[in-house]
Amino acid sequence: MRQSLLFTKTRKEIPKDEDSINAQLLIRAGFVDKVMAGVYTFLPLGLRVFKKIENIIREEMVAIGGQEILMPSLQPKENWEKTGRWEGLDNLFRFTSHYSKIDYALGATHEEIIVPLTKKFIFSYKDLPAYIFQIQNKFRDEKRVKSGLLRGREFFMKDFYSFHKDEKDLDLFYFKKGKKAYENVFKRAGIGSSTYFTFASGGTFSKYSHEFQTISSAGEDTIFLCEKCKIAVNKEIISEQNSCPDCGNKNLKEEKAVEVGNIFQLKTKYSIPFDLKYRDQDGAEKDVIMGCYGIGLNRLIGAIVEIFHDKNGIIWPEAVAPFKVHLLNLSKDKKNRDFAEKIYKDLQISEVEVLFDDRVDATPGEKFAEADLIGITYRLVVSDKTGSKVEIKRRNSKTSSLVSKKDLITKLSK
RNA sequence: CGGACUGUAGUAUAACGGUAGUAUGCGUGCUUUGGGAGCACGCGGCCUGGGUUCAACUCCCAGCAGUCCGACCA
Numbered sequence: 001m002r003q004s005l006l007f008t009k010t011r012k013e014i015p016k017d018e019d020s021i022n023a024q025l026l027i028r029a030g031f032v033d034k035v036m037a038g039v040y041t042f043l044p045l046g047l048r049v050f051k052k053i054e055n056i057i058r059e060e061m062v063a064i065g066g067q068e069i070l071m072p073s074l075q076p077k078e079n080w081e082k083t084g085r086w087e088g089l090d091n092l093f094r095f096t097s098h099y100s101k102i103d104y105a106l107g108a109t110h111e112e113i114i115v116p117l118t119k120k121f122i123f124s125y126k127d128l129p130a131y132i133f134q135i136q137n138k139f140r141d142e143k144r145v146k147s148g149l150l151r152g153r154e155f156f157m158k159d160f161y162s163f164h165k166d167e168k169d170l171d172l173f174y175f176k177k178g179k180k181a182y183e184n185v186f187k188r189a190g191i192g193s194s195t196y197f198t199f200a201s202g203g204t205f206s207k208y209s210h211e212f213q214t215i216s217s218a219g220e221d222t223i224f225l226c227e228k229c230k231i232a233v234n235k236e237i238i239s240e241q242n243s244c245p246d247c248g249n250k251n252l253k254e255e256k257a258v259e260v261g262n263i264f265q266l267k268t269k270y271s272i273p274f275d276l277k278y279r280d281q282d283g284a285e286k287d288v289i290m291g292c293y294g295i296g297l298n299r300l301i302g303a304i305v306e307i308f309h310d311k312n313g314i315i316w317p318e319a320v321a322p323f324k325v326h327l328l329n330l331s332k333d334k335k336n337r338d339f340a341e342k343i344y345k346d347l348q349i350s351e352v353e354v355l356f357d358d359r360v361d362a363t364p365g366e367k368f369a370e371a372d373l374i375g376i377t378y379r380l381v382v383s384d385k386t387g388s389k390v391e392i393k394r395r396n397s398k399t400s401s402l403v404s405k406k407d408l409i410t411k412l413s414k
Numbered sequence: 415c416g417g418a419c420u421g422u423a424g425u426a427u428a429a430c431g432g433u434a435g436u437a438u439g440c441g442u443g444c445u446u447u448g449g450g451a452g453c454a455c456g457c458g459g460c461c462u463g464g465g466u467u468c469a470a471c472u473c474c475c476a477g478c479a480g481u482c483c484g485a486c487c488a
Contacts, residue, residue, distance in 0.1 A: 012438065012450060013426040017480050037480065089488055109488080143415060143486060151487085202488075220487095312449095330448060365449040372449085383448065391448095 001044075001323070003357040006030075008043045010370050020218060022302035023148025025314050029373045031322075038145030038152035040298070045374065048322035050156070053297055054135055056188045056319065057158045063184075064177040066133040066160055071113045073137060077103040079112040082273045091141045106139035111266070111292065114161050115274040122288060125165050125280050129173065133160035135297070147218055149302030150258060160293040165278065167267065170289045174265060178293050182212055182261050189300060190317025191307060195260065196225050199245055200234035202264065208237065212261035212295075218306040221259055224252035232257075258303040266290040314375030315396050323355040325412060326376035330364045330383035340382040343390060343405055350413035371395075378412065 008030035017034070018024050026032045031046030042050050058068065077094075080086035086094070086105070093106040107113065114132060122130060135158045145151050162178070164170040179197065186195040195214040202209040213223045213232055225232035226244035233241050233252065243250045271277070271288045280286050301320075308315040318324065325347065329340035340358070347354045355376060357367050364383070371379050372395070381391040381400075390408050393400035403411065 009439090010450090011425065016420085016426070019481055034480095083488095085488070091487070111488095140487085144482095144484090146482080332447070363447055363449085363451055365447085365451070367450090368448075369450045381448080385448070 001355050003355055004359045006044060006355075008045065010373055018148060020146075020148035020150065020302075020306075021309060022150065022218065022305040025305055025309055025373070026149065026301075029314060029370075029375070032149070038142060039154050040149065040152065045322045046301075049301060049316070049320055050297060052320045052322075053189060053300060054156075054158075057135065057185050057295055057297075060181045060184045060188075061131075061133045061158065061160055064173075064181045065129075065131040067131060069117075069132055069134050070136060071107070071110050071117075071134055073107045073139065075105045075107050075113060077105060079116060080105050083112055083270060084273075085112070091143070093139045093141045107136075108138055108140045109157075109294075110134070110136070110159055111161070111270040115270045115276050115290075118163060118288075119274055119276050122163060122276065122278055124278055128163055128165045128278060128288070129169060130163040131160065131173075132163075133158060133293075147220065147302070149298045149305075150218065151220070152298060155299065156297040158295045158297065162291040162293070164289040164291070165280065165286070167265075167289055170265060170267070170291050174263065174291050178263055178291065179210070182263065182293070182295070185295065186212060186214070186260065188319050189304065190319060191260070191304060194307060196223065196230060196232040196257070198223050198225075198232040198234050198257075198259075199237060199241055200262075201236045202262075208241075209262060209264045211259045211263075213257035214260050214303050214307070215255045216258050216303060216306045217256050218303075219256040219258040221257050222254060223257045224254055226252055258299065258306070260300050260303055261293075261295045263293045264291065266292050309375070312369070313373035316375045316377060318377040321375065321377045323353040323376050325352060325354045325378040325380055326357065326371050326374065327354050327380045328357040328364075328367045328371060328382070330367065330381060332360065333384060336382055336384060336386075339388075339405075343380070343382065343408070346405065346409055347412065350409050352409075352412045380408070 010030050011028045014024050015027050018027060027034060030043055031049065032040040032042055034040055077086055089108060092108050094103060096103050135156060137154055138157045139154050142151060142153055145153055162173055186192050191214045195212050198211040198213040199208045200211045211234060213221060222235040223232040224238055226247065226249045228249060229244050229246040231244055231246050267289050268287045271290055276288045277285045278288055304320060305314055308317060327344055329337060331337060344354060344356045375395055377395055379393045379395060386402060389402040389404055391400050391402055392408065
């Protein structure tokens with residue numbers, strides 16, 4: 001993409017209505033625009049990051065057997081009444097149609113839709129297990145939005161639901177596959193080393209739910225972690241569980257963290273209200289056992305920015321950067337400009353994602369400052385100084401090197 | 415939901431009970447080109463409603479909006 005054609009612009013000034021680092025940098029660099037408190041538009045650069053993350057999550061969900069669907073945000077009141085959450089969930093957005101006077105909910109989560117859905121297809125033990133997920137926007141009437149992208153009123157979530165014939169099968173999937181898939185997602189998104197499998201409250205019929213907490217001072221949760229086992233305990237249950245659940249270590253380290261994922265064993269909590277049953281081999285009718293697994297995409301993006309930035313801007317992990325390389329042409333000389341154009345084309349031919357700062361009216365300082373702010377992993381520079389070579393520098397490195405175009409393409413296209 | 419603070423050009427800010435200033439941005443022209451470059455000219459603003467006052471952007475009240483703290487977070 002040519003930067004000269006990008007309709008967004010970067011800003012020098014810190015937005016006065018954002019205190020959090022993630023929102024400040026994402027707005028300044030032109031990844032998102034704030035519409036109102038807790039609601040953001042994804043701009044071209046931000047949407048590319050979003051799609052990178054979305055694809056990582058999708059691949060990992062498909063890898064454990066997930067089948068992707070897309071459920072609606074607009075939902076009927078009756079379904080929510082069946083689970084007692086029409087009144088019971090205080091951050092559910094509810095409203096009445098002006099024409100029909102019918103009540104609706106905006107989906108805060110999708111158990112109320114997916115369980116009636118599976119009731120139309122799951123009848124027998126032969127239909128189980130089933131794994132279904134979606135990546136979709138959620139609405140929650142938060143009493144207080146905060147911390148930029150970390151807690152909003154509308155946000156995207158990957159919600160995955162598993163359906164099992166018994167608790168043993170759920171357990172097996174939950175701990176062996178579900179948990180592993182989440183670890184893969186966070187590892188691929190670049191935050192694996194700072195993310196902890198965390199015991200938390202909220203288990204429906206099981207004692208605990210499990211969260212994936214990534215260490216950050218911007219986090220609203222406090223966790224106590226066992227560095228040896230890479231396991232943590234949320235402060236909310238620390239009085240009943242004050243040691244590492246794995247090794248019994250009582251010397252836990254206190255940290256602030258962002259909850260980037262959460263998995264629950266729902267068991268029969270939603271299958272019973274909707275009467276979701278199956279016929280077992282022995283002819284008996286039994287309740288379907290469920291698990292659910294969520295990852296907030298906006299929050300994950302915000303957490304990544306909180307963790308990876310410096311005073312000049314964002315430092316995206318390569319797998320989620322909007323582009324792999326940021327090519328800057330600093331020269332006005334036609335020969336050098338043509339050389340930069342050639343590199344741009346060759347990178348595209350080699351399928352290397354590239355943002356090309358081809359602007360003629362921007363100064364070198366401006367281009368460097370914007371490149372650092374945007375935070376793309378590799379910065380390439382063509383200028384009067386680089387001659388027939390190209391300067392390459394990683395965003396998180398202080399040093400650069402000069403390479404030939406051929407070596408450059410080879411290095412970047414693998 | 416309770417509390418605190420804040421609303422001034424696109425953005426970030428200043429001052430003042432009596433003509434609203436600066437930076438940045440945007441437009442035009444010239445100069446400049448390895449860390450948000452320079453000069454000149456131009457464009458553009460007091461959240462909404464009420465009250466006090468001769469006069470309110472300024473003081474008071476309410477509303478709306480935003481941020482932060484707390485509570486809440488299936």
